[in-house]
Amino acid sequence: MKSTGLRRLPNRGLQLIVASALLITVAAALVARAEAAEAAPEALTVDQDVQALKKELVDLNRDLFRLEEELLYPASTQVAVFLAVNVGTFFALDSVQLKLDGKEVANYLYTEREVAALHRGGVQKLYLGNLKAGEHELVAVFTGKGPHERDYRRGTALRFEKAVGAKYVELRITDRDASLQPEFAVRQWE
Amino acid sequence: MNASCRRRCWSLLAGASLALCGGGATAADPPDATATDLPPPVKIRDLDYGDVLFHFFQDDYFEALVRLEVARQLERMPDHASEADLLAAGLYLSLGMHAEATGRFERLLAGSLPQSVNDRAHFYLARIGFQRGYLDRAWRSLESIRGPLPGELEPERRLLAANVLMAQGRFDEAADSLEAWTDAGDWADYARFNLGVALVRSGDPARGRQLLDKVGTLAVRGEEQQALRDRANLALGFALLQEQQPEPAVAALNRVRLDGPFTNRALLGLGWAEAAAARPQRALVPWLELRERSIVDAAVQESLLAVPFAYAKLAANGQAAEQYRYAVSAYAAEATRLDESIAAIRRGGFLDAVLDAAPAAAGSPDRAGWFWQLQHAPDAPHTRYLYPLLASHEFQEGLKNYRDLRIMRRNLERWSGSLEAFDEMIAARQAASAVRGPRKAELLAGTDLDGLERRRDAIAARMDDTAAARDIVALATPAEAAQWRQLEELGAHIDGLPAGEERNALAERVRLLQGTLAWQLDAAYKLRWSRLGASMHDTDDALREARQRLARVEQAGELAPRNTAGFASRVRELEQRMTMLQPRVEAAAGAQERLLASIAVRELEAQKARLGSYATQAQFALASLYDGAASGSVP
Numbered sequence: 147m148k149s150t151g152l153r154r155l156p157n158r159g160l161q162l163i164v165a166s167a168l169l170i171t172v173a174a175a176l177v178a179r180a181e182a183a184e185a186a187p188e189a190l191t192v193d194q195d196v197q198a199l200k201k202e203l204v205d206l207n208r209d210l211f212r213l214e215e216e217l218l219y220p221a222s223t224q225v226a227v228f229l230a231v232n233v234g235t236f237f238a239l240d241s242v243q244l245k246l247d248g249k250e251v252a253n254y255l256y257t258e259r260e261v262a263a264l265h266r267g268g269v270q271k272l273y274l275g276n277l278k279a280g281e282h283e284l285v286a287v288f289t290g291k292g293p294h295e296r297d298y299r300r301g302t303a304l305r306f307e308k309a310v311g312a313k314y315v316e317l318r319i320t321d322r323d324a325s326l327q328p329e330f331a332v333r334q335w336e
Numbered sequence: 337m338n339a340s341c342r343r344r345c346w347s348l349l350a351g352a353s354l355a356l357c358g359g360g361a362t363a364a365d366p367p368d369a370t371a372t373d374l375p376p377p378v379k380i381r382d383l384d385y386g387d388v389l390f391h392f393f394q395d396d397y398f399e400a401l402v403r404l405e406v407a408r409q410l411e412r413m414p415d416h417a418s419e420a421d422l423l424a425a426g427l428y429l430s431l432g433m434h435a436e437a438t439g440r441f442e443r444l445l446a447g448s449l450p451q452s453v454n455d456r457a458h459f460y461l462a463r464i465g466f467q468r469g470y471l472d473r474a475w476r477s478l479e480s481i482r483g484p485l486p487g488e489l490e491p492e493r494r495l496l497a498a499n500v501l502m503a504q505g506r507f508d509e510a511a512d513s514l515e516a517w518t519d520a521g522d523w524a525d526y527a528r529f530n531l532g533v534a535l536v537r538s539g540d541p542a543r544g545r546q547l548l549d550k551v552g553t554l555a556v557r558g559e560e561q562q563a564l565r566d567r568a569n570l571a572l573g574f575a576l577l578q579e580q581q582p583e584p585a586v587a588a589l590n591r592v593r594l595d596g597p598f599t600n601r602a603l604l605g606l607g608w609a610e611a612a613a614a615r616p617q618r619a620l621v622p623w624l625e626l627r628e629r630s631i632v633d634a635a636v637q638e639s640l641l642a643v644p645f646a647y648a649k650l651a652a653n654g655q656a657a658e659q660y661r662y663a664v665s666a667y668a669a670e671a672t673r674l675d676e677s678i679a680a681i682r683r684g685g686f687l688d689a690v691l692d693a694a695p696a697a698a699g700s701p702d703r704a705g706w707f708w709q710l711q712h713a714p715d716a717p718h719t720r721y722l723y724p725l726l727a728s729h730e731f732q733e734g735l736k737n738y739r740d741l742r743i744m745r746r747n748l749e750r751w752s753g754s755l756e757a758f759d760e761m762i763a764a765r766q767a768a769s770a771v772r773g774p775r776k777a778e779l780l781a782g783t784d785l786d787g788l789e790r791r792r793d794a795i796a797a798r799m800d801d802t803a804a805a806r807d808i809v810a811l812a813t814p815a816e817a818a819q820w821r822q823l824e825e826l827g828a829h830i831d832g833l834p835a836g837e838e839r840n841a842l843a844e845r846v847r848l849l850q851g852t853l854a855w856q857l858d859a860a861y862k863l864r865w866s867r868l869g870a871s872m873h874d875t876d877d878a879l880r881e882a883r884q885r886l887a888r889v890e891q892a893g894e895l896a897p898r899n900t901a902g903f904a905s906r907v908r909e910l911e912q913r914m915t916m917l918q919p920r921v922e923a924a925a926g927a928q929e930r931l932l933a934s935i936a937v938r939e940l941e942a943q944k945a946r947l948g949s950y951a952t953q954a955q956f957a958l959a960s961l962y963d964g965a966a967s968g969s970v971p
Contacts, residue, residue, distance in 0.1 A: 269386025
């Protein structure tokens with residue numbers, strides 16, 4: 147009797163343990179499913195509160211962002227310089243130096259993540275500042291790797307007239323397929 | 337984890353909540369739908385929209401959303417209106433604001449949209465519906481999609497459709513849709529896994545195992561697929577084990593990697609499969625490996641019982657008894673540590689400890705987002721047992737909320753500093769305006785633009801007369817004019833001389849000189865007239881510019897007090913909003929922490945109960961062994 151009991155014990159243990167292993171995992175699965183479908187009421191309330199708070203924070207940040215821009219860069223003097231990359235297979239961007247009327251106003255070193263964002267179609271607001279009405283000169287110097295992994299440094303310049311009203315300038319890096327070289331263009335937006 | 341991986345994990349886990357192998361050691365909870373897969377427009381036509389995308393493509397959703405809302409409010413994206421609306425809704429979703437996102441998608445669909453935008457909005461609504469358990473609504477949204485979606489969205493739509501069908505219990509339809517799906521490898525594999533698990537659990541194990549076997553024998557191309565393959569083999573192994581088919585279970589479980597997130601459970605299952613095949617010695621191999629691992633893991637805890645069980649099967653009762661005793665003491669020690677953890681969690685602050693201790697896993701600490709998830713519980717007293725909780729949707733959602741609340745708190749603190757600076761700036765402007773005012777008034781009083789314009793008009797009138805009479809002398813240089821006057825005086829003087837040859841000779845000479853001078857003046861007249869006209873033109877420009885400047889100065893003088901007052905009032909209003917938000921953020925964070933603490937304590941108590949059960953089994957087995965030894969009936 148005892149002998150069979152002893153022999154039986156491991157088998158029963160096996161069944162128990164196999165059952166427990168499956169129970170743990172299946173129960174975890176069932177719990178996960180139930181939670182995904184319907185959270186506890188208290189969790190729902192907290193979640194709703196947090197969602198409402200987040201929305202208010204987005205609105206607040208929007209209004210603060212506007213206030214900051216209008217206060218520091220009023221439309222009458224505002225000048226914004228953007229940078230875009232179109233294809234950009236002949237040039238791997240490392241940094242851009244920006245000068246306005248001979249004075250350096252931005253010197254930006256790019257992370258891989260930022261370069262990837264530019265390649266996907268993002269446009270960076272590289273500089274936001276103020277300028278008086280009248281004629282000005284913008285010089286941008288790009289550094290990076292050009293064709294055949296060579297160090298590459300190129301500049302582009304623009305003389306432009308700043309009138310009353312915000313001025314947008316776009317720097318654009320494109321591929322010149324004919325010469326297999328990058329091209330650096332600058333364009334004024336109305 | 338890249339966006340594609342995250343999406344697939346979401347899709348996988350949404351279905352894998354049905355999995356035999358449980359929530360999964362990857363512990364990813366199903367993140368809500370995202371906007372990361374919104375394709376960019378072909379060409380950026382509004383720079384501000386490009387600026388939004390620049391932040392969006394770096395997964396900086398909060399910054400992208402704020403900039404998007406500013407640009408929308410200022411109407412700076414007229415050429416991307418529909419895309420911007422869709423992106424805004426997607427961003428709200430990515431930041432966990434489902435209610436706002438749903439409302440925006442629905443409002444978008446109520447308007448007139450390009451078909452591509454319309455389809456994507458339906459797709460995201462379907463995702464939210466599925467995520468929230470509104471399956472019928474999700475299915476209706478999926479049925480409203482007319483064309484194929486762009487890029488990776490199309491296979492994801494099909495996977496979502498299969499998941500919805502499975503969740504509705506429509507397994508045949510889900511299987512049919514998968515069988516018809518031959519053109520998208522990775523996504524179809526995820527769907528096959530989900531369906532395989534669902535079929536095993538719903539009473540069609542043979543068909544389910546077939547699907548799991550297909551995924552479990554994939555030729556893998558990367559970590560993501562390797563994890564899927566492991567998961568399929570684990571599910572398949574346990575399903576076979578449950579059906580008393582140890583040999584194929586061994587084969588399936590042997591395919592799981594030795595260093596992956598599913599290894600512990602696979603080792604446990606492999607041991608049971610070997611034991612079920614009456615090979616206890618071979619069962620010991622995985623179990624002995626497993627028992628050396630961290631006892632926090634449930635599979636390791638169970639291995640402490642499994643090892644002596646195998647020894648007993650091998651009639652090594654001394655070793656079996658020793659291992660049972662070891663198990664009992666290990667369970668007791670672990671239960672004590674669990675008590676310490678429960679006490680630590682109840683003391684509060686455990687969420688901050690979780691987040692602070694895991695910065696590497698948390699990504700950028702300032703980026704809010706619904707994709708963030710904690711992958712590994714830090715090994716601290718009050719956090720080391722939370723690992724199983726990471727697989728819990730409820731816990732992950734709460735943790736993300738808490739993390740977002742911390743980010744909100746920092747955001748408010750930063751802006752609070754900025755607002756103080758704005759206040760000072762406005763005060764400085766007001767002071768400068770007060771100083772400049774009198775000086776400006778003095779300058780304006782001394783400026784007689786009207787007088788200058790009257791003088792200009794007089795000159796213009798004289799020019800008209802000169803032109804009408806072709807008065808060449810009027811344009812003479814001062815020296816020429818003096819010569820002309822001298823010659824006229826000389827002529828008059830000569831006219832008063834007595835008549836005679838001498839007078840005639842002198843008169844003739846003056847006439848010749850006058851003629852020569854007149855010829856010179858006439859020759860220069862055209863050029864001088866042209867220069868005079870240009871000069872008048874410049875004068876007119878200068879006067880106009882002066883008039884405009886004066887107007888601007890006068891206007892600025894009038895607007896400055898209004899502008900500064902307007903800014904000051906905006907700053908005050910925003911300060912009030914911030915002041916009201918701050919305590920609400922604190923209160924919500926407190927509520928969230930209490931909620932998660934209760935979930936954590938519940939989980940830890942369940943773990944403790946399980947340890948108690950294991951300890952009881954070990955003690956019972958030990959007693960039986962002693963009993964058998966005492967009676968001499970042990971083989």
